[in-house]
Amino acid sequence: MPNPFSLLVSVRNWHELIFAFALVNLKQRYKQRYLRAAWAVINPLLTMAVFTVVFSKVAAIQSEGVPYPLFAFCAIVPWIFFSSSVGFAVSCLNSNFNLITRINFPKITVPLGSILATFFDFLISSALLAAMFALYGYPIGINALYAISVFMVHMMLTVGVCLMVSVLNVYFRDIQSAMPVILQVWMLASPVGYPVGMVGKGLLPYYFLNPMAGILDGYRKALLHNHAPDPLSFNIAAVISIAVFLLGYRVFKMSEKNIADIITP
Amino acid sequence: MKAVVFEKTCKRFHKSEYFFSRSDYLWALNDVSFSVDRGEAVGITGPNGSGKTTLMRLIAGITRPTSGSVAVNGRVVPLIRVEGALNFNLSARENISLLAAVFGIKKKAVRKIFGDIVDFAGIRDMLDMQILKLSHGMISRLSFSIAVHIDSDILLIDEVLAVGDSSFQEQCFKKLSELKKQGKTIFFVSNDIESIKKACGRVIVMESGRIVSDGA
Numbered sequence: 001m002p003n004p005f006s007l008l009v010s011v012r013n014w015h016e017l018i019f020a021f022a023l024v025n026l027k028q029r030y031k032q033r034y035l036r037a038a039w040a041v042i043n044p045l046l047t048m049a050v051f052t053v054v055f056s057k058v059a060a061i062q063s064e065g066v067p068y069p070l071f072a073f074c075a076i077v078p079w080i081f082f083s084s085s086v087g088f089a090v091s092c093l094n095s096n097f098n099l100i101t102r103i104n105f106p107k108i109t110v111p112l113g114s115i116l117a118t119f120f121d122f123l124i125s126s127a128l129l130a131a132m133f134a135l136y137g138y139p140i141g142i143n144a145l146y147a148i149s150v151f152m153v154h155m156m157l158t159v160g161v162c163l164m165v166s167v168l169n170v171y172f173r174d175i176q177s178a179m180p181v182i183l184q185v186w187m188l189a190s191p192v193g194y195p196v197g198m199v200g201k202g203l204l205p206y207y208f209l210n211p212m213a214g215i216l217d218g219y220r221k222a223l224l225h226n227h228a229p230d231p232l233s234f235n236i237a238a239v240i241s242i243a244v245f246l247l248g249y250r251v252f253k254m255s256e257k258n259i260a261d262i263i264t265p
Numbered sequence: 266m267k268a269v270v271f272e273k274t275c276k277r278f279h280k281s282e283y284f285f286s287r288s289d290y291l292w293a294l295n296d297v298s299f300s301v302d303r304g305e306a307v308g309i310t311g312p313n314g315s316g317k318t319t320l321m322r323l324i325a326g327i328t329r330p331t332s333g334s335v336a337v338n339g340r341v342v343p344l345i346r347v348e349g350a351l352n353f354n355l356s357a358r359e360n361i362s363l364l365a366a367v368f369g370i371k372k373k374a375v376r377k378i379f380g381d382i383v384d385f386a387g388i389r390d391m392l393d394m395q396i397l398k399l400s401h402g403m404i405s406r407l408s409f410s411i412a413v414h415i416d417s418d419i420l421l422i423d424e425v426l427a428v429g430d431s432s433f434q435e436q437c438f439k440k441l442s443e444l445k446k447q448g449k450t451i452f453f454v455s456n457d458i459e460s461i462k463k464a465c466g467r468v469i470v471m472e473s474g475r476i477v478s479d480g481a
Binding site: 024027028100101102103104105171264 | 326
């Protein structure tokens with residue numbers, strides 16, 4: 001079992017390479033795109049617009065007494081950080097085939113750099129979320145600080161899933177093909193467009209096995225309702241996220257040595 | 266002091282593209298043993314598919330032996346088809362920083378060698394162009410230049426010199442003998458016996474994954 005703190009040591013020793021990979025990813029993403037970083041804003045805004053029409057206007061769901069666009073955006077921003085991190089991470093080792101088969105370096109820097117690039121988009125869209133609060137004149141209370149602990153759990157889950165899918169995709173490219181539909185189902189199984197309150201009581205125990213449920217609801221409790229995250233759902237999310245992180249790191253470390261022999265571009 | 270020691274080293278690859286399937290193996294290296302002293306320059310030659318590049322990749326730590334052992338003392342900079350390691354969407358400047366970071370060189374140290382890399386490759390006018398717009402020759406010059414300017418104890422050079430023009434080749438051999446004088450261990454893979462003899466005091470000849478001759 002690799003010591004999870006050894007990850008911090010790798011990050012410290014190789015932070016320049018992680019940043020370099022993040023920079024390359026961003027450049028690649030903005031290549032010949034005139035709107036560049038604006039895409040970090042356009043994607044969540046379009047999602048919010050679609051959700052507002054479908055969930056709020058067509059399905060007429062209640063949004064915990066919060067204006068629906070703000071309610072949705074509070075979960076869309078962290079959801080997109082998670083889903084695009086995973087979406088980019090799944091093929092990140094494969095797209096660095098050229099480096100991996102020619103130079104020996106710690107492979108973990110590749111998915112970490114990919115996550116860091118998406119984190120940059122997350123920062124931009126979080127600023128937009130703050131602007132939305134100002135636009136609606138929506139008050140933010142002291143308990144919004146709980147969002148920090150929610151973020152730590154969110155990050156654990158993201159890193160764990162990204163490490164796992166990136167290295168498994170070297171062995172089974174099926175993961176890459178399955179990922180769009182997995183992320184779509186995962187989003188529908190998480191309270192992104194609708195409130196947790198709408199989920200039937202009988203379903204809830206299973207519903208909260210999805211750590212994104214407790215995480216997204218936690219963000220909403222903290223930011224929209226000036227309230228601590230719901231203890232049950234958030235604790236389940238925290239435990240599962242930490243387990244996923246440890247498992248992801250372990251799987252990555254175990255498989256790392258074979259990557260260069262198996263990887264295809 | 267030994268720089269590299271191979272002991273009964275074997276390396277096999279799956280023939281199938283699927284990792285989890287019963288498949289035949291290709292034995293790229295079969296019971297290879299040799300050792301190289303620090304400061305030696307060793308040429309490695311042999312027909313295509315004889316295991317030369319696999320040998321280099323084991324020294325570089327890119328891949329691990331299936332059985333037997335590989336011991337390496339010192340920092341290895343591999344130039345194994347390294348022009349392929351460059352990112353064609355990035356400029357020469359960006360490629361230099363990325364590759365240096367991959368080799369674990371800190372930014373401060375990169376700044377010191379940046380000018381030398383650029384001048385040696387002769388690409389000062391094209392620093393900020395995407396390298397996919399550069400010629401094949403210019404790209405190999407860039408990759409060779411990056412690798413030889415990174416501080417290393419062991420340098421692996423694989424067929425890279427075949428591409429440059431004659432003045433660049435001359436420049437490369439000059440650089441190589443300079444590095445040799447600094448006491449670096451150099452492995453030089455080529456099919457061109459003449460250039461190997463020019464650069465190396467010892468030649469290892471390989472055939473189907475085995476060493477068939479080793480000597481001056």
